[in-house]
Amino acid sequence: MKNLFQTTWKLAPVLLLLVGSAITGRAQGPKLQIDQLDVLANKASETVDVKLDERLMQTTAKFFSGKDPDDAEIKEVLKGVKGIYVKRFEFEKEGEYSQADLESIRLQLRSPGWNRIVSVGSKKEISIEVYLMQNGDQIEGMAVLGTGARELTVVNIIGPVDLNRLSKLEGNFGVPPVGDAIREREKKK
Amino acid sequence: MKRKTAYLILAVTLLTTLVSPATAKGDGFNDAIKIIEQFYHVKHQNIPLLARAGMKAVRTAARMKGGDYKRLAEAGSVRVAFFEDQNFDSRGQIASFKASMQATLSEAWSPLVQTLAPKNEEQTYIYVRDAADKFHVLVVTIERHEATVVQATVAPEILAQLMKDPNEMGKALTEDATINDN
Numbered sequence: 001m002k003n004l005f006q007t008t009w010k011l012a013p014v015l016l017l018l019v020g021s022a023i024t025g026r027a028q029g030p031k032l033q034i035d036q037l038d039v040l041a042n043k044a045s046e047t048v049d050v051k052l053d054e055r056l057m058q059t060t061a062k063f064f065s066g067k068d069p070d071d072a073e074i075k076e077v078l079k080g081v082k083g084i085y086v087k088r089f090e091f092e093k094e095g096e097y098s099q100a101d102l103e104s105i106r107l108q109l110r111s112p113g114w115n116r117i118v119s120v121g122s123k124k125e126i127s128i129e130v131y132l133m134q135n136g137d138q139i140e141g142m143a144v145l146g147t148g149a150r151e152l153t154v155v156n157i158i159g160p161v162d163l164n165r166l167s168k169l170e171g172n173f174g175v176p177p178v179g180d181a182i183r184e185r186e187k188k189k
Numbered sequence: 190m191k192r193k194t195a196y197l198i199l200a201v202t203l204l205t206t207l208v209s210p211a212t213a214k215g216d217g218f219n220d221a222i223k224i225i226e227q228f229y230h231v232k233h234q235n236i237p238l239l240a241r242a243g244m245k246a247v248r249t250a251a252r253m254k255g256g257d258y259k260r261l262a263e264a265g266s267v268r269v270a271f272f273e274d275q276n277f278d279s280r281g282q283i284a285s286f287k288a289s290m291q292a293t294l295s296e297a298w299s300p301l302v303q304t305l306a307p308k309n310e311e312q313t314y315i316y317v318r319d320a321a322d323k324f325h326v327l328v329v330t331i332e333r334h335e336a337t338v339v340q341a342t343v344a345p346e347i348l349a350q351l352m353k354d355p356n357e358m359g360k361a362l363t364e365d366a367t368i369n370d371n
Contacts, residue, residue, distance in 0.1 A: 038284050038287060038288070039284050040284075041283055041284040041287060041305050041307070042281055042282065042283055042284045042307065044305070044307070045306060045307070045308055046304070046305070046306045047303070047304065047305040047306075048302070048303075048304050048356065049300070049302065049303040049304070049305075050301070050302050050355050051299070051300050051301060051302075052301065052352065053299060055299075056299065056301070056317060056352075059345055060345055060348050060349035060352055061349070063345050063346040063348075063349035063350075064349055074353070092308075172353045172354070173352060173353065173355065174302065174355045174356065
């Protein structure tokens with residue numbers, strides 16, 4: 001009995017850490033912490049940082065005209081979207097950022113709820129990874145990591161995203177083209 | 190007489206207590222100017238509205254879908270400050286400047302778009318906050334030798350259109366604020 005108590009006591013920190021990680025992962029939700037990447041701005045030749053939060057999205061989404069076909073489609077895609085966050089860095093030289101810089105993002109994407117659904121690309125070109133946070137059939141959020149030798153892009157969309165209509169957002173709201181990667185995945189299915 | 194003086198002192202003390210925190214917090218526009226001045230050791234010029242005659246007459250209508258030129262900002266809502274012929278050198282610390290802007294403005298304003306190109310010292314910062322049924326938009330653009338701070342009130346439908354192309358938004362609003370449509 002004493003031994004069991006001692007073993008449990010010794011394992012307590014590990015158990016606490018595991019339980020804590022699980023809780024943090026669930027509590028974190030689909031919104032990723034990406035501001036730690038800002039330090040890369042000093043090395044980047046160009047940085048774009050877009051933050052469209054829920055209040056702004058919902059206030060302005062209703063002003064997209066239903067008469068304009070493009071606006072009408074965007075309005076439809078934005079239904080339920082609670083935020084769009086984009087960070088894009090372009091570098092003049094290769095090797096200006098490392099995988100270690102990305103580790104904090106990947107760590108969050110390894111937490112419960114997130115699943116990688118697409119991973120395409122090669123070392124020479126830009127690799128695209130698409131992650132979804134799902135609760136049953138319901139999509140709660142999406143993350144896209146675009147990594148290339150001279151480029152790094154992180155997109156985080158909060159809320160139910162219709163993957164088939166995601167292309168409507170490309171080029172709008174700072175969202176880069178990610179639809180090709182999704183279509184590639186659909187072809188493979 | 191003594192009672193009157195005591196009341197006066199009390200009133201002044203109360204007013205100071207009530208007014209000071211709001212004043213100290215700043216209004217975004219002046220805060221942004223102050224951060225630029227402190228970080229880059231430069232000095233701004235307030236250009237009166239009439240003196241802006243003859244400045245860029247770029248028609249931003251092209252960026253707005255269809256139709257003739259339409260003002261983006263609400264009439265009379267624009268505040269502009271210029272920094273001209275000065276040296277904006279981030280000394281490799283452009284991220285620190287961005288962090289300073291964020292730390293100062295984040296309490297009352299939401300960051301919307303920020304673009305940085307350190308090589309040319311080009312930076313754009315756009316912040317938004319509620320203004321009843323409209324929005325206040327604060328745009329800071331910095332280049333190697335000049336900078337502009339613009340605050341304007343825009344209607345939500347205008348903001349919705351501008352949000353579609355966040356990278357162009359700052360440019361469109363700054364041009365709109367400095368346009369001469371006489």
